Amino acid sequence: MTRETERPGLFKLFITSLLLSLFAFGGGSTIIAMAKRKYVDDQKWISEKEFMDRITLAQAVPGATTINTSILLGHYLRGAKGALVCAFATAIPPVVIISAITGIYMVIRSNAVVMNAMKGMRAGAAALVASVTISLIQSLFKKKDWLMAALFVIIFVTIQFVRIDTYIILLAGLLIGIIYAVVEWRKNDIH
Amino acid sequence: MIYIDLFLSFMKIGLLTYGGGYSVIPLITETAIRQKQWLTTVEMADMIPISEISPGPFSLNCSTYVGMKIAGPLGSVIASLGFLFPSLVISLILAKLFIRLNRFKSTDNVFKTLNACILAVLLQSAVQIFAGSVIPGEQIDWIALAICALCFVMMFKYKISPILVMIGSCVAGIIIYSF
Numbered sequence: 001m002t003r004e005t006e007r008p009g010l011f012k013l014f015i016t017s018l019l020l021s022l023f024a025f026g027g028g029s030t031i032i033a034m035a036k037r038k039y040v041d042d043q044k045w046i047s048e049k050e051f052m053d054r055i056t057l058a059q060a061v062p063g064a065t066t067i068n069t070s071i072l073l074g075h076y077l078r079g080a081k082g083a084l085v086c087a088f089a090t091a092i093p094p095v096v097i098i099s100a101i102t103g104i105y106m107v108i109r110s111n112a113v114v115m116n117a118m119k120g121m122r123a124g125a126a127a128l129v130a131s132v133t134i135s136l137i138q139s140l141f142k143k144k145d146w147l148m149a150a151l152f153v154i155i156f157v158t159i160q161f162v163r164i165d166t167y168i169i170l171l172a173g174l175l176i177g178i179i180y181a182v183v184e185w186r187k188n189d190i191h
Numbered sequence: 192m193i194y195i196d197l198f199l200s201f202m203k204i205g206l207l208t209y210g211g212g213y214s215v216i217p218l219i220t221e222t223a224i225r226q227k228q229w230l231t232t233v234e235m236a237d238m239i240p241i242s243e244i245s246p247g248p249f250s251l252n253c254s255t256y257v258g259m260k261i262a263g264p265l266g267s268v269i270a271s272l273g274f275l276f277p278s279l280v281i282s283l284i285l286a287k288l289f290i291r292l293n294r295f296k297s298t299d300n301v302f303k304t305l306n307a308c309i310l311a312v313l314l315q316s317a318v319q320i321f322a323g324s325v326i327p328g329e330q331i332d333w334i335a336l337a338i339c340a341l342c343f344v345m346m347f348k349y350k351i352s353p354i355l356v357m358i359g360s361c362v363a364g365i366i367i368y369s370f
Binding site for chain 1: 203205206207208209210211212213216217218220221233236237239240241242243245246247248249250251252255256259260264267268271274275277278279281282283285286298299300301302303304305306307308309310311312313314315316317320321323324325327332334335336338339340341342343346347353356357359360361362363364365367368369
């Protein structure tokens with residue numbers, strides 16, 4: 001059991017989150033690992049158990065998991081103000097960097113070399129999305145949860161023939177999920 | 192007004208982005224290409240490497256990119272704020288209501304179902320992005336197909352970091368298309 005030291009002030013929280021976000025290349029898992037080292041191991045602001053609980057909860061919230069984790073940590077340490085401070089501190093570096101890159105890209109994209117680079121990267125991006133999607137499909141079928149596999153196939157086949165708003169599909173998925181969860185829950189409750 | 196439209200559109204996107212950043216792709220396709228015609232398919236394809244290489248969450252990076260692309264720096268901030276808004280509100284509500292969500296086993300079933308639906312629309316987007324990159328005009332771009340196939344093997348089979356593969360495809364594009 002780690003003993004928690006004094007909780008940080010809002011300014012310290014802001015700087016810590018900002019630096020974490022700025023130096024966390026390589027997406028979600030990197031930033032979570034760095035955050036754990038900083039918050040749990042070095043500063044002892046939060047126990048490991050409380051930290052892990054917040055990571056689990058962050059997956060249940062829509063949006064980017066890293067931002068959600070940061071919001072929940074901020075809330076734990078400094079209430080609603082802490083949540084707000086952490087959200088902005090985590091979001092500011094990527095927003096500034098992407099705005100700059102996109103701005104530059106918009107100016108130089110008619111350059112011949114840049115056009116060639118983008119053609120290569122589009123092919124790479126197509127491979128990336130395909131790779132992620134196929135991995136997810138593989139793990140869906142490996143689980144042998146045929147109800148979910150069937151749902152996936154039915155939706156995919158349907159949208160090849162009928163144009164359905166993506167938001168409607170996901171909202172319907174949420175609704176079906178809630179009904180399914182309630183049915184399963186009641187089934188387990190009876191036995 | 193474009194800023195209000197951006198905020199509300201990305202709020203909607205932020206509300207339904209679940210299970211890893213890539214689920215934002217079909218939602219941006221729906222809003223920014225099909226409904227609002229803010230982006231072309233090619234401009235959306237360019238969003239992916241830019242968002243992947245940069246630090247920060249992929250989904251937020253995509254929001255910032257679209258905002259910047261259609262309404263400049265203020266647009267990028269507004270789109271990002273719109274995307275973050277549902278996260279902030281729902282996080283705060285859940286943090287107050289119940290912190291130990293792992294006790295609520297039944298939520299797994301909700302996300303499982305939602306993820307199956309997301310996967311179906313993500314597959315649709317994957318096919319579109321692949322087609323857009325490999326068949327940019329009337330004919331197949333064999334160089335793009337080769338780069339794509341090679342990148343796919345590197346990521347899918349050999350698990351090489353996507354950032355490295357994106358940089359590799361960028362270099363390959365410059366070298367092969369320039370000569």
